[in-house]
Amino acid sequence: WVRETFTLYLRAISIGLLGPTPLAVTVPSTVAGILMLPFFFVWARRMFGWRFGLMATLFLGVSGWHLVFSRTGWRSDFQPLFMAITCCFFIRGMATGRIVDFALSGVGLATTLNTYNGGRLFPVLFAAWVVAVVLQSWHWRGFLRRYGRGLLAMAITFGIAIAPLAWYAVHNWDVFQGRA
Numbered sequence: 001w002v003r004e005t006f007t008l009y010l011r012a013i014s015i016g017l018l019g020p021t022p023l024a025v026t027v028p029s030t031v032a033g034i035l036m037l038p039f040f041f042v043w044a045r046r047m048f049g050w051r052f053g054l055m056a057t058l059f060l061g062v063s064g065w066h067l068v069f070s071r072t073g074w075r076s077d078f079q080p081l082f083m084a085i086t087c088c089f090f091i092r093g094m095a096t097g098r099i100v101d102f103a104l105s106g107v108g109l110a111t112t113l114n115t116y117n118g119g120r121l122f123p124v125l126f127a128a129w130v131v132a133v134v135l136q137s138w139h140w141r142g143f144l145r146r147y148g149r150g151l152l153a154m155a156i157t158f159g160i161a162i163a164p165l166a167w168y169a170v171h172n173w174d175v176f177q178g179r180a
Helices: 006-018 022-048 050-062 064-069 075-096 099-113 117-137 143-171
Strands: none
Touching: 006 022, 006 075, 022 050, 022 064, 022 075, 050 064, 064 075, 075 099, 075 117, 075 143, 099 117, 099 143
16 A cells, blocks of 8 residues: 555454454444543643543544544544554653653654554644643753653654654655655
C-alpha cells in the first residue's frame, strides 16, 4: 500500500480472526474509539481537573465525529487514539517524572505517524502544545534536570518505533508522498 501500515496490520489481524466480512473491517475502528475515551479522560483530567475530564470525555463519546470514526473502517480511525495516547502519557510524565511515561508517549507519537498521512502534521502541533504547556505550567529552572532523561527516552522510543516507516519514506520518497 506504500504508505502508513499500522492500521492495515490491525485490520489484517481482525480479518484473520473474523473472516473477510465488513464487521472484521469495522471492529478495529470501534475498539479504537472505545479505547480512546479513557486515555482522553486521563489527559483532560491531568490538565484541567476531574470534572472537566469527565465532561470532555462524555462530550467526546457522544459527538458525531467520534461516533462516525468509530464505525467506518477508514485508515484515519486510529489517528485520534494514538494522538490521545501520546498526550496522555506525556502529560502524565510531566506530572510524575517517570521515564516510562515519556517512552510510551514517544511510541504513541510514532504510531500516530504510522496510522494515516494526516498524522504527519501532529509532531509539529505536539511540539507547539508541549512548549505551551511548559511555558504555562512549569518553570524552566531545573526543567532539563527533572525531565531530560524522560525526554531522551521519548526521543529514543520514537526513533525506534518510526524507523521502519522512515526507512521506507527515505528510500521511496516519490511513492510515499504520492497521495499526500
